[in-house]
Amino acid sequence: MIQRICSGSLDGIDGFEVVVEVDAGRGLPSFQLVGLPSTAVRESRERVLSALRNSGLAWPKGRVVVNLTPADVEKRGPSVDLAIAVGVCGVTERAEPGARGDAVLLGELSLDGALRPVRGLLAIVTAAAATGRRLFVVPLGQAREAALVPEVTILAASTLADVVRWRAGRGCLETIVPASPAPCRREPSPSLLAFLAHAPARARRLAVLAAAGRHDLLLVGPPGSGKTQLSRVVGTLQPALAAPEALEVARIHGAAGLLSSPELDLRRPFRSPHHTATRAGLLGGGASLRPGEVTLAHHGILFLDELSEFSPGVLDALREPLEEGRIAVVRGAGVRFWPANVQLLAAMNPCRCGWHGSRRRECRCSERLRLAHRSRLSGPLLDRIDLFAELEEPEDPLRGDVIGDPGRIWELAVADAEAGHARLAGRSRARPTSLAEARRSLDASAAALLETAGASLGMTVRSSMRCAGVARTLAALGGRTRANRDDVVEALSFRREQLAVLA
Ligand SMILES: [Zn+2]
Structure with missing residues (x-):
């Protein structure tokens, strides 16, 4: 009897459902895997074989064929290991799984039969839930991550043997109850608190304005004028994410293997790639089809320090996310669109040497060099930025006009940014x-x-x-x-x- 088991795989930042069909027949013992598996999936034969043997489970004596559908999409990663192993067990034992046969099984197998985490689990569960799947068996260590998806039942398993027993109705698996997200915000570091307390009133106003409206901002000033610090203040003042936005962010970060906690994080992402970052690293795609920094910063901040040092081609490509809130990623003959609703914070020096307009040092750039420096940013890109400010170096960074307790100044800025953001409610961008x-x-x-x-x-x-x-x-x-x-x-x-x- 053919066993059909539902599983899933990851394609870029999106999950998709994979049905694993396993059939066994007479003939010399062999194992054939068809249905466009990637190298990692082809290697699952060895993992499945060892896991079954080390779990004390039988291997069918004859010829085994495993087919992964849909056959025209490449299956990447070892997320289908568990479903293949359970299917092989099913044909050996001629099992009738009953109601539990509808469960989606996800997990990589280690050679001893333990279940290992799967990259992009959240994206895979989300995609399967969208097609009506409700019951999932996932590795124990990732169960709370999967339980973030609403309206699904998540069962946690540690080993292949546990799943086989459960599917045959001979055992139980732990049901994971989703935790409700705790309201949270980024806490300012002591140096950030001190910076804001000493900053000129106009800089404080600018930070609150940029945070409340999620406005794109370019700061220009010589080294030491506080461009990076002010950008960090804006990043820390950001209003919290709504739960569906946070889930979308977690799904993208999980697909990139960057999810650090199974809790739903309501803090907006803050990404600060270096100016030597490659085009694929910033914009996404490439052979690995990983999300770029613009997609990892979705619903949050993309901070580009030394803006004029980024390659002009990359900077021009930023126009699309700034305008449309998404990025086109080319894959083979097709194009797909990934979310990239970013707030751009950028900083740059006023000239090549950095000291134009400085009180401390003299600029050594020629007029031609200064023109060349600023012409690295195209008019169409600058047109898409909301706020511009020139920062001056403070005469003595720690002797500015402090008007009270730094903690209180910070609280007021937070309250202003949140109230402003709430009054703009309903717009994901204030533009x-x-x-x-x-x-x-x-x-x-x-x-x-x-x-x-x-x-x-x-x-x-x-x-x-x-x-x-x-x-x-x-x-x-x-x-x-x-x-x-x-x-x-x-x-x-x-x-x-x-x-x-x-x-
Ligand atoms: Zn200069």
Whole structure:
């Protein structure tokens, strides 16, 4: 009798269901695996054979054929080991699994029959649940991760023998109850608290504004002006994720093998790739079909320090996630879209040597070199950034204007960012998608002002839209439903057209 067992595999960041069919017949003992298995899956023959023997389970005497369907999609990774072994056992014992035959079995086998974790388990369970599967057997160590998926029953198993006994109705497996996520936020380090307490009021305002509206931000300034620290403040002030967003983030990080805890983490991701990162590393895809930094930063922050040092091709490709919240990943002849709803925080030096405009050192760049430095960032990319600010080095970093207890200053900033974010509720990005929508968030005099200022500063339509989006967040921070002239004036002060170093 043919055994059919449901399992799953991972393709990029998405899971898909795999049905394992096992048949045994007369003939010389052999084991054939068909249905586009990758190398890792082809090697499952050896693992399954050893695991069965070391678990005291019988191996069929004749010829065994294992077919993985759908046959036209490559199965990567050893997640189907458990289903193959249980299927082989089933044909040997001529088992009738009954109701338990509907369970989805997932797990890699070690040679002694123990179940090992599977990369991308959350993505695989999510995909199978979407097709109506409700019962899953997974490795014990990963059971709490799988239980994050709503409306499924997760059973945890330690060994192949446990699963075989359970399937034959001779034993029980532990049912895992999902834990509800604890509200959490990133805690500021002492140095970050001190930095915010000493920062100028305008820098504090900028951090709250960027965090509340998830606005893309470019900071320009010489070394030591606090660009990285201010970006970290924005990352730490971020409002918490909603549970479905957190689940999506966990699914992506699990597929990349980066899930560190089985708890649902409501903190937004903060990714800071180095400027030497490859195109595939940043944007995703490549031979391994792994998510890139833009996808790992989905719903969170992508921090690019030394922005002008990234390759121009990579920077231009960032326009898509900044505009659409997704990235196209080419695979073979096809294209797929992966989520990349990122908030870009970027920092750069004002010139090649870094000291242009500094009080401490003299810039040694020629005018031509300075122009070349800033021209590495294309106009279309800059147009898609909401906020620009030039930071100056403090005269003495620890003797700025402190107005009270650093902890209290931090709490106020957190409260402001959260209140502003809540008033913008319902928008995953605080950015209008058309000029008409942008104008609706401004009152009449504010709209007139933006139009006049846009014309005199030579702002593009996209730049004006971004400016209106910032004004809308400023209005939300002030408790107003529509932005007024003051909000537009303040939003304009953060536009690049006002920044000598980029204009
Ligand atoms: Zn210079």
